[in-house]
Amino acid sequence: MTPIPPLHELVAATHSPFHPDGSLAPEVVPVQAAFLAANGIRTVFITGSTGESHSLTCREKLTLFEAWAGAGKQHGIAVIAHVGSNCLEDSRLLAARAGELGLVAISALAPSYYKPGSLASLVGCCAAIAAAAPSTPFYYYDIPALTGVSFPVELFLAEAAARIPTLAGVKFTNPDLASYRRSLDAAGERFDLPWGVDETLLGALATGARGGVGSTYNWAPRLYQDLMAAFGRGDLDEARRLQSRSVAMIDAIAATGFLGTAKALMARLGVPVGPARLPLDNPTTAQVDTLMERLSQLGFDEWGARPLSRESQTVHG
Template sequence: MMVDESLLMQRMAGRKLSGLIAATYTPMKACGDLNLDVVPAMVEKLLLDGVSGLYVCGSTGEGMSLTTRERQLVASAFVNATAGRVPVIVQVGHNSLREAQELAKHAQQIGASAISATCPSYFKVASVQSLTLCMQELAAAAPETPFYYYHIPVLTGSSIDMVEFLTHADEAIPTLVGLKYTDTMLFEFQRCLELSNRKFDVVWGCDEMLLGATATGARAAIGSTYNLAAKIYRKMTLALASGQLETARQWQSKSIEMICTIGRYPFHPAMKAILAMQGLDVGPCRLPLESLSQSQVESLRESLDAIGFFEWSGDTSKPSDA
């Protein structure tokens, strides 16, 4: 396929993401089927909360538990509902690179702002060369769409040095613009940010460490808990930008407390349960993720109430001491 270089350059010119990008959940019915009628309401809530982009069909969106056709339907629903108001990045990684190519082609056809992909994970990718070849083959299917590699070693089992990957893949993948960096190694994240005179757009992926990443130089972050509490993260980054470091620390502390509380339960099912508590019913997760029992939902609500979540995740001006 011929690359329209002028169109590619136009799309990549304003390529750097900024702010909070919500890793969206995939709404489902009780039977496990997609419930895409909910997507417009999800998008409006996120935009009202101040997110600046959406990341679709990633780990949070259970992309790996969906069929290729389902993933295409989900991507289309979010692109249509967003209507160009914020960037939509579609995660197209798959154990089958052929399926990943189909997802990448579709994302380009529907006008996604960018694509992103994990590497194949059943057969482990063990070298920079192998990772580059895999991502080169995948990204070539969407030659006019910016590409972000999704680095999440805890799930893929691939812990390849990202500085080496960016250096090696730079010329091999013309559409490569950066990474979704979901690891806790701030020093490697900083090296990636500073590589080649800050050429690459490296987006942070660990919500509970956003303050440290922002201080290190992160301009954008993709995360699950921005679905629930984008407002506290925005207050944290605004406090940091205005020199109110102690206030910023307090907001990050609230985030950590929230995440640790949710982490006592199966995480993504608990997140979906909390969205329902906030008035947005996105249904259950799909197996192998098990839904919470009613007693677990009640216990989760009590635990969140005990830490003041429902107060300080709203429109408060200062972190609550609750």
């Protein structure tokens, strides 16, 4: 296994691109990659929660893996693929293909319909997935608010370390900072625990985080880069101001359905990722206009992502 460098940076959890009719639009992936690279993003996390994982077919995920493998190489972006599924064999198929394509890591959340009833069962699922890509680093994706599976990550690390040779760490999407600190203590320097709740990044940095994976890093990476820099030099007033901007931004987007509205925002920035799929909702044009006004009031022109040039926006079918 080639070790993955710790994710001590902003990792953008990307949207899965769709045509207006909701069908997959893999030809948009190079535009996404160009946009993110131009805005300082070096690593992406694809087909996860932001990527509407549970609304994608297995074939569609494989198509996105292939599209991102090519676009990542072209634009100097490392690609982590989420392969989790309620079907373990689908997860293993996805993991194997990610490994064949040379993606830098895979990740999987817990099954959420038939939930693992014990920590040993959860580790067993992760071990089976990781074994399908024996040369690819593996991250467990802990997001109890969506999966309903909540085992202490520090205990997961202790048990999984002996059963998953490729274990690289945990994508920690759980706002419990006390649990995060316990997990960091258990991880030491052996495992990487990127933070996954954008609106509390500052609290996580104070607790020990050194990087994060999030959806808002698609369109506001400068905001968080400046926040991390302010924290690093001890300017807590500035770091708090920027985190407040983050919270206000997220509240404004969530007011009309976070994921659908976030995808509409990306379209306004020149990246046509299309609508969110049902059962998620999408905003009206008027609602997006109102959002853009609110973001402008919050200083989006100062800290938001720079739109792509018209030439870079070209999508080749």
